[in-house]
Amino acid sequence: MLFRRINFKKFTDGRGDLIPLEFGSDFDNADIPFDVKRCYFISGPTNDGIRGQHAHRNLEQVIIAANGSFTLVLDDGEAEKEEIKLDSNTVGIHIKNLVWRELKDFSHDCVILVLASEHYKESDYIRNKDEFYNCVKNNEY
């Protein structure tokens, strides 16, 4: 499966919206199905910039448009490719390892929240597309 869409609960009252995220691989009611070791925000992206352009060897992530919108392009290196417009903070896209991702078409107010299963490690990145295709072909990781 290229990705899984997760719909979060939202509690709305006269003060606004509250969207809770429960984490954990061994918690039945978890919204995020792994133990989160790191999170980061991406803010102020330029509309014509492209982020991502890599895959991960082991890491899995959930990517959320916390504000505004952007387009997420996913490729499994074989048959599946998908372009997903993200414009709601109640939707997370769960991506496992060995999926090439690109982020583009950011709105001016876009803020992206990413929840990651591992600490930052540059050696987990595959930043060359040919190397990515080879890893998929050879069924590595």
Ligand code: T46
């Ligand atoms: C991903 C997409 C959605 C750190 O030092 N720690 C971190 O946790 C991260 C994520 C990045 N960095 C440093 C490494 C680079 O010098 O921040 C700089 C920019 O990182 P990068 O070019 O990888 O940013 P994006 O937006 O292209 O990709 C990021 C994540 O790296 C990646 O895992 O899936 O967001």
